[in-house]
Amino acid sequence: MPHGIGAKLRMFASLVAALVCVPGLAAAQTSSMFSNLANPAIGMNALFAAQAAHNLEQPYGLQFDEAEISLISVVDPYWTFSSNIVFLSDGSVDPEEIWVRSLNIPGVQLKLGKIRGTFGKHGLLHTHAFPFVQAPIVMANTIGNEGFKDAGLEAAWLTPLPWFSELTGGIYQGIGTDEDHPLDFGSTRHDNVPYLGHFKNQFDLNDATTLELGQSILTGHGADGRQHAAIGANLTIRNVPPSNSNRRGWILQSEYIQKGSSSGGNYAREQDGGYASFQYRLSQVWWTGVRGEQARKSVTDFLVDQAGDPIPGKVNRVSANIAWMPSEFSFLRLEYSHSQADAGNGLKPNDDRLMLQMSYTIGYHPAHAY
Amino acid sequence: MKSLIRCMLLLMVGVLAAAPAHADLKVATSLSDLASVAQFVGGKHVSAQSLSKGYQDPHFVPAKPSLMKAIQHADVFVSVGLELDAGWLPLVLPGSRNPKIQPGAKGFVDASEGVNVLEKPAGTVSRAEGDIHPYGNPHYYADPKNLEVVANHLAQVFSKLDPANAADYAEHAKEFGEKMEASLAKWERQMAPYKGASVVTYHKNFVYFADRFGLKLFGTVEPKPGIPPTPRHLAELAAAMKQAGVKVVLYQPYYSADASRQLASKAGGVAVCIATEAGGLPGTDDVFSKFDTLVSSVAGALPGKSGGAQ
Numbered sequence: 001m002p003h004g005i006g007a008k009l010r011m012f013a014s015l016v017a018a019l020v021c022v023p024g025l026a027a028a029q030t031s032s033m034f035s036n037l038a039n040p041a042i043g044m045n046a047l048f049a050a051q052a053a054h055n056l057e058q059p060y061g062l063q064f065d066e067a068e069i070s071l072i073s074v075v076d077p078y079w080t081f082s083s084n085i086v087f088l089s090d091g092s093v094d095p096e097e098i099w100v101r102s103l104n105i106p107g108v109q110l111k112l113g114k115i116r117g118t119f120g121k122h123g124l125l126h127t128h129a130f131p132f133v134q135a136p137i138v139m140a141n142t143i144g145n146e147g148f149k150d151a152g153l154e155a156a157w158l159t160p161l162p163w164f165s166e167l168t169g170g171i172y173q174g175i176g177t178d179e180d181h182p183l184d185f186g187s188t189r190h191d192n193v194p195y196l197g198h199f200k201n202q203f204d205l206n207d208a209t210t211l212e213l214g215q216s217i218l219t220g221h222g223a224d225g226r227q228h229a230a231i232g233a234n235l236t237i238r239n240v241p242p243s244n245s246n247r248r249g250w251i252l253q254s255e256y257i258q259k260g261s262s263s264g265g266n267y268a269r270e271q272d273g274g275y276a277s278f279q280y281r282l283s284q285v286w287w288t289g290v291r292g293e294q295a296r297k298s299v300t301d302f303l304v305d306q307a308g309d310p311i312p313g314k315v316n317r318v319s320a321n322i323a324w325m326p327s328e329f330s331f332l333r334l335e336y337s338h339s340q341a342d343a344g345n346g347l348k349p350n351d352d353r354l355m356l357q358m359s360y361t362i363g364y365h366p367a368h369a370y
Numbered sequence: 371m372k373s374l375i376r377c378m379l380l381l382m383v384g385v386l387a388a389a390p391a392h393a394d395l396k397v398a399t400s401l402s403d404l405a406s407v408a409q410f411v412g413g414k415h416v417s418a419q420s421l422s423k424g425y426q427d428p429h430f431v432p433a434k435p436s437l438m439k440a441i442q443h444a445d446v447f448v449s450v451g452l453e454l455d456a457g458w459l460p461l462v463l464p465g466s467r468n469p470k471i472q473p474g475a476k477g478f479v480d481a482s483e484g485v486n487v488l489e490k491p492a493g494t495v496s497r498a499e500g501d502i503h504p505y506g507n508p509h510y511y512a513d514p515k516n517l518e519v520v521a522n523h524l525a526q527v528f529s530k531l532d533p534a535n536a537a538d539y540a541e542h543a544k545e546f547g548e549k550m551e552a553s554l555a556k557w558e559r560q561m562a563p564y565k566g567a568s569v570v571t572y573h574k575n576f577v578y579f580a581d582r583f584g585l586k587l588f589g590t591v592e593p594k595p596g597i598p599p600t601p602r603h604l605a606e607l608a609a610a611m612k613q614a615g616v617k618v619v620l621y622q623p624y625y626s627a628d629a630s631r632q633l634a635s636k637a638g639g640v641a642v643c644i645a646t647e648a649g650g651l652p653g654t655d656d657v658f659s660k661f662d663t664l665v666s667s668v669a670g671a672l673p674g675k676s677g678g679a680q
Contacts, residue, residue, distance in 0.1 A: 162434035
C-alpha cells in the first residue's frame, strides 16, 4: 500500500471515529452540566373574550384578555416556589404572584413574597377561575378587581378546633392607590405596615354539602393621613355529590365588602356592596349560573359624566351565564348582564352587554381551591 | 353517696373501655384500597383512613378543607401515585400544615413504587389523547398481585417509623400475601372459563384486572380518557360490539349508568356496575371482599354472552 493512501485512510478512520464520538460527548456534557430534571412545572392559561356593550366606546369583536404563565417548583427542603406572571392585552407584564411557601412549622403555612392577600372569597381567584366573566363591581371599588395583591408575609394557622378553622395574619408593603389598589396605603410613615386578618371556618353538613364562613379585615395608613380599611364577610354553601363529583353539584355564594377610612376616631364608610350567586352543574361539560349584586358609591365603566370621566353612584347588576367545558383544560362561556346605575344627580343609565369568553390551559396547572 | 361514687367509677371505667385503643401510627390514604391494605399490615398498631370513598371517582375528589383537617396529625400519607390523585392532593397535603406527610418527608408514601406499571406512554405525551396519565395507567390496585407489592412496601415504611413493632408489620405483610395468593387462586378458578372474553369498560381503569385474568378490553364508553361519551361514539361502539359479539359493559358507581346502559342496550348486551375500589358497592368493605364481589360480578355477566366464554 503506498504511503499516501495509508495516511489518507488513517485520516478518514480518525474522522469517522471523531464523528461517532462527538454525539456521545455532547450528550455527556448535556446530562452533566445542563440537567433539566429539576426544572419547574410549567403551565400557561390564555383568556380571550368578545363583548357587545352598547355603552362602551369600543368595537365589538374578539379580543385578547390576558395570558398567565405559572412556574412551580421545590426550592429546597424548606421552601416551595410558586409564580404567576401575567401578560396583558396592552403589552405590559404583571408579576401577579411570586412567592415562596414553607410548611415546616406544624399547623402553620408561611407565605412570603408578592402574594394575593387572603381576603374574602372572590378576591382569592385568578381571572380564569372567576365564576362569571366580570368580577363583582364591589371588588374594583374596595380591595381590587382581582383581590389585594402586594408584597408581604402571611401566616395561616390551622387551629386545633375539631372542624377546619383557619386564622390568617399578614403584613404588607405600604403602597398608594392605583388601578389595581383602590385602598390607599401610601403613607410614608415608618410605622405604616398594612396588616390583614382572615378567619375561615368550614363545616361538612353531610357527605355532599359544606358550609364555609369567612371574615376579613385589611387596614393601613394612607397618603392623606387617614387610616384606610376594608372589611368583608362571605358565606358559601357547596354541594358535590360524592358519586357524581364530576357531573353534578351547585354552589351558593354571597359576599359583602366595605371600604372606609377613619381619622381621630371618626369612621367614614366609603364604597361598599356585595353579591349573591348560584352556580349549577348540569352535566360533566355544562355549568350555568346567575348572580345579583349591588355596589354603592362605586364607579363602573358605563357610569360616566359628559366628559367621559367615571362618577360614583349606586349600581345594581344581574348576570346569567352558561359554560361549556369539553375538558378540564378549556371552556367557552356565554354571559349576559343587565345593570342599572344611579349617580344621584338625575343620571340613571342602564347597561346591557353580551360576552363570550374562552379559556385554554396547557402544561401543569395546579388545582383550584375548593 | 357511696353508690353514687361507685356509679361514677363504673362510668369512668366504661368510658375508658369504650375509648378506641391507642394506635402507634395514624395513616391516611388517597384511596380506600390503600387504607384497607394499610390496616391489614398495621393491625392494632395502626389506624388507617381513606380520604376518598370507594364510590367516589378517585380522579375528582373535591379538595374539601375537612380533608386537610382529617390529616393534620397523620403520621403517614399513602398516595396512589402515577398522578391519579394529582387533581386534588396538591391542595390537600399542604392544606394539612403537617410537615410529616409532605412529599419528600419520611411519612409520605408513593404506593406505586415497585408496581409493574402498564400502559406507560411511549414518546411524546399529548392531551389530544384525552386526560392521560404520563407515568402510566394508575389503576394498578385492580390487580390483586399489585396489592401484595403495596403491603410489603407499607410494612417497610411502618417499620422505619415504628421500629418497636417492625416484626408485627413484617408478619402481617406476609399473612396478607398468603391470604391474597390463596384468594387469587380461587378468583382465577372462577375466571378461568372466560379467558379471552371481551368486555367494554367506561374508563381505562380495568387494564390490570383484564391483564391478570386474561380478559380482552374491546373499547371504552369514553371516547378518550376524561372525555364524556358522544351519541356518535356510542353508536359506533355499539355497532362494533354487535359485529364482534361483545355484550358486557362494565362501569363503576361514579360513572354514568345511563351511557353504559344505553350502549349495552344498543349492542344487545348488559351493563354491570362494578366496584374497583373497596367500599364502592355494598359488601366490598376491604380489598378481599372487593375482589370477591368484582370477580363474581364479572364472571356472572359473561356466561351465555357471545364474545363471553370461549
